[in-house]
Amino acid sequence: MTAPKGYVAVKRYDEIPEGGIVPFRVDDDERILVKLEGEIYALSGICTHEYAELAEGELEDHVIYCPLHGSGFDLKTGKVTSLPATEPLPVYDIQIVDGVVYVSREPRQG
Amino acid sequence: MAGRRSCVILGGGVAAYGAAEALRAAGFDGPVTLVSAEPVVPYDRTTLSKAYLQGQKTVEEILFKPAAYYQELGIELRLGQRASAVDFDRRELLLEPGERLPFDTLLITTGAEPVRLRLPGFNLPGVRYLRSLADAQALREDLSRAERVLVVGCGFIGAEVAASARTLGKQVTVVDPLPVPLAGPLGEEVGAILAEVHRRHGVELRLGQKVAELRGHRRAEEAVLERGERIACDLVVVGVGVRPAVALFQSSGLPLENGILVDEHCATDIPGVYAAGDVANWWHPGIGRRLRVEHFDNAAQQGAAAARAIAGDPRPYTPVPYFWSDQYDLNLQYAGYPGPWDQVVLRGDSAAPSVTAFYLRQGVVEAVVTVNRPRELRPGRRLVEARARVDPAVLADPSTDLRALAQSVRQAE
Known part of the structure; x- marks a missing residue:
């Protein structure tokens, strides 16, 4: 089984718990996978405000909240929903092939 | 409507930033002017006592956005300009040294001043x-x-x-x-x-x-x-401590009492005049009393709430106030309604410290504080938001799953 071009395999879909936040790395880049209502989202794992691991954060209404200062990011777009962060969180594209979740190497543009 | 209404935002803190952004996001297309006594675009004041003071951040790094961003939004910046008077009858601000700045709507975000x-x-x-x-x-x-x-x-x-x-x-x-x-x-x-x-x-x-x-x-x-x-x-x-920065409004006719009195839409008694942030003493319909909050998150959100009201989309502003404080490597977060409590329930290890504190009044969770226990903040906040009554022994029990508890309280509503 080969990864789609520009994508890396991360985890089997079934191994990600509903409502779970799973940290992973692509090279030295910390990222997270989120499963919510069956959908998978992939985002940068580090808050854009100050260094904080979003894998330790909380999900509420399709927003992931930074554990340290409450910055909120929309899971789908990475857009800031609450300060203190002002820069969006990079989001990555997902493909699921044969039950395996693949994540794009490069962030989605715009 | 004859022409587009203009909005002047007076003040240059996070409430002003939140308002500027939210005005445009809500479709307000009239002229917007941001007047700040400080000679710099709005920045993150919370860093001044921490990262900035320790030399870990530069001025550029604490600006919310560069000046060009406001230009993109079509917002005129008047920085380093102090207002010396306001005339609500003629609907204009007097700027030092003598310029008159007219407004249709005015949003006051003058903040607070150290005692x-x-x-x-x-x-x-x-x-x-x-x-x-x-x-x-x-x-x-x-x-x-x-x-x-x-x-x-x-x-x-x-x-x-x-x-x-x-x-x-x-x-x-x-x-x-x-x-x-x-x-x-x-x-x-x-x-x-x-x-x-x-x-x-x-x-x-x-x-x-x-x-x-x-x-x-x-x-x-x-x-x-x-x-x-x-x-x-x-x-x-x-x-x-600080006190609300209201000197400009002392004899202006604007109702003042522990700040500027506004309703749940951040509106004062004077039509078209709003206030948000540290300076605003607002009616919180969710808890049935007035609050004035001197924290970043409230200013950001209330500025945005006022902006939506100005743009014609008023929604009651009913937040659970939130703030954080970082000291050394300690992270403290608070979510709740300030005011008297009759019981504090601690959960965790006070010596480490790794503690969550719940503040109860007549059995209702009014506030939660986490000290180096960030994961319990939002579940705790959900209990506050739900006005939950929870057995103190359950809150203190380290084996209680707070997320599950918050979920069950939410579903019971």
């Missing part, structure tokens, strides 16, 4: 307050030359400045009249935990004590406490 101590010697050089970037620049400069720092007042500003000064290797003494730091907002239990953290980091605490006077020749060199103790210092930082 100045009027004790002997506090007018000496070497006494600093911290509110603005200019204050922080001056303090950073002084701090680089100081060895012995005296912090007067152990509220959030005092506690964070003390932590930053210790982190920079200074000798630090903190004087506060209360028996523990931050006893007012956080209570004696959490205050005692914070006191221990500061002691462990080498801060000299003089609690339950007051400064009587400062002495010095050209600069403050020594503090004398009311009990007679003398403390040598070469820098004094005062953090004894």
